[in-house]
Amino acid sequence: MTAWLSVLVPLLVMFFALGMERVESRMREAALRQEELDQLLEQPRPDEVRALFRQGTARALELFRLRDRGPGNRRTARRSKVSS
Incomplete structure (x- = not known):
């Protein structure tokens, strides 16, 4: 019985990890x-x-990321002009 426990406990800990x-x-x-x-x-x-107040941070960030990746993003255009 102790032999089984000495094998089973480390295996359980490993799977949990x-x-x-x-x-x-x-x-x-x-x-x-x-x-x-x-x-x-x-x-x-x-x-x-x-969205932040009604649905929480996750939805507000989703909208923010969509805005940030949008094709008409002004920030991206300004950054590319500045870096050129």
Whole structure:
């Protein structure tokens, strides 16, 4: 019986650690970067503010990221002019 426990306990701990590593990697991918939050709070649009209060940070950041990646993004155009 003790032999089984000495084999089973380390295996259980190892599988638990592997499972927690997967959970942690998913959380790390979904984590909010400080720069993104600062930009969102410095230059919010009305729809982003509405989403922030009604649906939470995740939806507001989704709208912010869509705005930031949009084809008519003025910030991207200004940055490219400045860097040229």
